[in-house]
Amino acid sequence: MTIKEALKQGGKALQNGKEARILLSHHLGIDSLQLILKENEVLKNPDDYFGLIRRAQADEPIEYITQSASFYARDFFIQKGALIPRPETEILVDKVVQLAQTLHKPTIAEIGVGSGIISCLIALLVDDVSITATDISQEAILVAKINAKRFGVEDKITFIHTPYLIDIQEKFDIIVSNPPYIADDAKVENNLSYEPDIALFGGQVGDEVLKNIIDIAAYHDNCYLCCEMGYDQKEPLSKYFKTKGLGEADFYKDLAGFDRGFTLTIGENNRK
Numbered sequence: 001m002t003i004k005e006a007l008k009q010g011g012k013a014l015q016n017g018k019e020a021r022i023l024l025s026h027h028l029g030i031d032s033l034q035l036i037l038k039e040n041e042v043l044k045n046p047d048d049y050f051g052l053i054r055r056a057q058a059d060e061p062i063e064y065i066t067q068s069a070s071f072y073a074r075d076f077f078i079q080k081g082a083l084i085p086r087p088e089t090e091i092l093v094d095k096v097v098q099l100a101q102t103l104h105k106p107t108i109a110e111i112g113v114g115s116g117i118i119s120c121l122i123a124l125l126v127d128d129v130s131i132t133a134t135d136i137s138q139e140a141i142l143v144a145k146i147n148a149k150r151f152g153v154e155d156k157i158t159f160i161h162t163p164y165l166i167d168i169q170e171k172f173d174i175i176v177s178n179p180p181y182i183a184d185d186a187k188v189e190n191n192l193s194y195e196p197d198i199a200l201f202g203g204q205v206g207d208e209v210l211k212n213i214i215d216i217a218a219y220h221d222n223c224y225l226c227c228e229m230g231y232d233q234k235e236p237l238s239k240y241f242k243t244k245g246l247g248e249a250d251f252y253k254d255l256a257g258f259d260r261g262f263t264l265t266i267g268e269n270n271r272k
């Protein structure tokens with residue numbers, strides 16, 4: 001079977017020519033241009049390639065199969081055990097970077113670092129930043145460390161295996177998080193079953209982890225809190241800020257127009 005024929009067959013099986021091409025590029029270790037140049041060559045190991053196709057047919061996300069996820073125009077390492085980056089999280093990165101650039105030697109904490117996309121980008125885009133990144137999952141921290149190394153920012157990020165900011169005494173200028181915020185019993189798509197539940201599901205209502213993070217940030221005082229959230233959480237969180245006497249947050253929407261996150265100023269923020 002030639003590469004061209006394998007591609008046709010794989011594309012038909014997945015009803016997705018693009019994914020079939022990505023998987024074949026990955027299988028052969030070549031880019032898509034080389035794939036076209038070699039399309040009349042014989043595919044040496046079709047069983048392995050169609051093994052990948054079968055995994056994708058079973059709804060395994062393509063990112064886990066290829067161990068690669070694109071975020072903010074960069075190629076991050078990913079594997080099972082860490083949430084796959086979502087494009088909307090680029091907005092959260094932008095919010096933090098904009099704030100951090102107004103501060104002198106900013107200190108930042110990320111709660112739930114996952115694959116490390118947020119901390120790595122902040123480290124890449126902000127001068128003189130120092131980041132403390134936590135996760136409850138050792139598997140996630142492993143992935144994040146690989147990415148920090150890949151992008152040469154391991155000196156700027158301290159990884160700590162702990163929930164929230166438990167046992168961390170330091171105060172931070174900015175606390176950032178893309179926490180689990182989906183309700184435990186929400187009906188979700190099949191491919192989410194491959195991703196870690198603790199990165200996705202935030203409790204019975206869904207906003208429980210977010211509320212805990214808000215409490216922690218309030219306790220830290222004098223900081224900015226930037227979080228991603230669910231499309232239907234603006235109202236309950238606004239109420240929560242009021243009850244806690246935290247004032248108003250700046251909510252932002254994602255590119256599809258859904259409410260997706262907020263920045264909250266806590267305390268005077270006059271330490272710098």
Ligand code: GLN
Nearest residue numbers: 178179180181182199200
């Ligand atoms: N936005 C993700 C999704 O809907 C969820 C990410 C999260 O819970 N932090 O799949």
